[in-house]
Amino acid sequence: MIRFVRNSFRLITMARTLARHDALFPLDLVPGGKILAVLARLTAPFSGGSTLPPGRRLARALEELGPAFIKLGQTLATRADLIGDDVAADLSSLQDRLPPFPASIAKRLISTQLGAPFDNLFVEFDETPVAAASIAQVHFAKTPDGREVAIKVLRPDIAVRFARDLDLFYWAAELVEWTQPRLRRLKPVETIKTLEDSVKLEMDFRFEAAAASEFRENFKDDPTYYIPEIDWERTAQHVLTMERVKGVRIDNVEALEQMGINRTELLAKAAAAFFQQIFRDGFFHADMHPGNLFVDETGRVSVVDFGIMGRVDRQTRLYLAEMLLGFLTRDYRRVAEIHFEAGYVPRDQSLENFQQVCRSIGEPILGKELADISVGRLLGQLFQVTETFGMETQPQLLMLQKTMIVAEGLSRILSPNENMWNLSRPLIEDWMRDNLGPEAKIAEATRQAGSMLRRLPRVIEAAERASGVLTEHGLKLHPETVAAMLGGRAAGRSIFKNGVLLWVAILALTVAVVLK
Structure with missing residues (x-):
């Protein structure tokens, strides 16, 4: 009860700050938020700024509310599915200054x-x-x-x-x-x-x-x-x-020109490094605003502030690469299949309908000039429309998508007529060839089989223990189960046949590993 009263008063204070900046729309997500918004408008003087986009108004309010709210805004910038693409983009430039x-x-x-x-x-x-900063x-x-x-x-x-x-945020959530x-x-x-x-x-x-x-x-x-x-x-x-580290901010175009830096070459370096962070390492700088990137006289890029980093496991990287490749080649069925294979979309949904959704996202974006194509916004739109299909939020992809949008925005400052993904295309093609080609898939299958073989003794031991327990204490089956077993001999023969094939495959892989 004390927590309820304390946080209710704090929520009212927060609402009045939002009202002063005409940024009450997040309260639509909170139970009773519309009533709270009306009360806040009546009791809080409006400070102006209504000509600004909603996201910028919200950013100003969060900056006034303090450090935790600034961090909340930066987190929400990765949640276009929750607050919308435009607001998320505005929050991505939230100023963390105190x-x-x-x-x-x-x-x-x-x-x-x-x-x-x-x-x-x-x-x-x-x-x-x-x-x-905060x-x-x-x-x-x-x-x-x-x-x-x-x-x-x-x-x-x-x-x-x-x-x-944070207690207030948890309570509201x-x-x-x-x-x-x-x-x-x-x-x-x-x-x-x-x-x-x-x-x-x-x-x-x-x-x-x-x-x-x-x-x-x-x-x-x-x-x-x-x-x-x-x-x-x-x-x-x-x-x-x-x-x-010394140098000028990477978005200081005038200083870069005075230093004689080729901005297209600089963008190519930055794009290659960003690609390598994501796909080669699965470990990326997730706060890549221009204040964290500096360029010296030689054109070398120096990076600072490693408080917010992101990780993407290898399997997710493979899914992401195939997804992007599917969009870029307009293979929307493969894009849809990847979502089902990864478990992002439940199996009870329609693959054909989801394929249609992917096409509705990809065609308008891929129809633009190369310099205007944004992979980050493509992913953002994909996350937004998946509510119909019950797709659950993927936090690691949301952080990556937000970082992509920031990186793409920076690329347009450096060289408006270039596309960072096109500049790093040779790296992308090499990585996909090495990781998605036939040889790579055979190597991955061998690796998984080897992992299964290493686990096999533990599985057999567990099965033997379970068998011992069943032998000692007996196993009681429901009559319907017995009837199904007696009536399912054909299915049993099929299972036996498949089981034999499985053990033959395991034996063959074992021999291959030993002889290698």
Whole structure:
């Protein structure tokens, strides 16, 4: 009851902020939200800005509501299926900026976290932060051995503020699932859980350091794409120190021109790196806004801020590659089949009808000029129309889709007449040949068979234990089951035949593995 009262009052406060920015439409998802919206309009003065698109108005309101709401907005930017494509696109540019906290507090936190006097750790320290976001702020400094570094420091008391706001988000999501069954497939509670997990990882800078280290390892042989080195000696739970990178923001077109950087070549490098993150590594930077990408005089791209990273397992990468290939070649039946094979669409749905839906999405997009084709928006529209077919939300694909849209937006700033996917086409074709061709499928089948063989002794042991239990205690069958068994001899012969074939196949694979 206390939780209900507390969060009800907080929801009213939030609604009044939304009303001031004319951004009350998210309350349509909350039980009683329309009544709450009317009350909020009556009690909150409107601050203007109604000429802005709905997503931008919502973004402004979330920025005013504070850090957790900013993170919620960034999470919702990956949920076009929940809030619509246009609003999601506007939220993807949500500004994660807050007033900085004093440098004296930052120094004290650094010294406490690293367990040493500040002057022993750093000989120079820029007291004006270079960035101040919802979770942390960043200062430039210099170590006693002369290295220039960037120090990320967690905001004081931020964990308490997030815990309070997350409780409100969970409460609202639980109400939505409880009162609106049609929205359960969108997994609102799971969306908040994703946000909570992401925030927990972001607030422990040791995890971010590990992500940066793994990312650096993945690109260690690429001279065009640079990830700064972590200073592990000066990194702790709430302090992250890494090598300082220099250059101009990747969207500073004027500066790039003055430096003599070929923007088409730059886009080709960035597109290749993005493709490799997704398909080669299955580990991608999920916060690729221009403020995290810098270009030096040689044209090398440096990446910072590894708090939000995404992973895509190998099987999902294969499904995604086949899905995109199906769209690009207008093989809509294959696109539909992939959704059923992956379990994204329930088996009781119509494959032919879903194929028709895929065609309705692909044809308008693929009919555009090459430079205007957006794979991210194609996926976004696909996720939106799948409600009819009971397709469940795929969080890993939603994060990837949002990242694709941001990357595509950046590509249009760099070189409006180029398409990033076309520039990376040779890589895409090579990867698909290596992973989707006949040889790759045979290798995958062999790998799965080998995995099955390794598990076989455990399966046989479990079967023997089960058999022993049944022998000892007896097995009672329902009369209808006995009748079905007696009447199903033909089916039994078929099962026996198929079983023999299965064991022959396993034996053949075993011999192949031994002889290899």
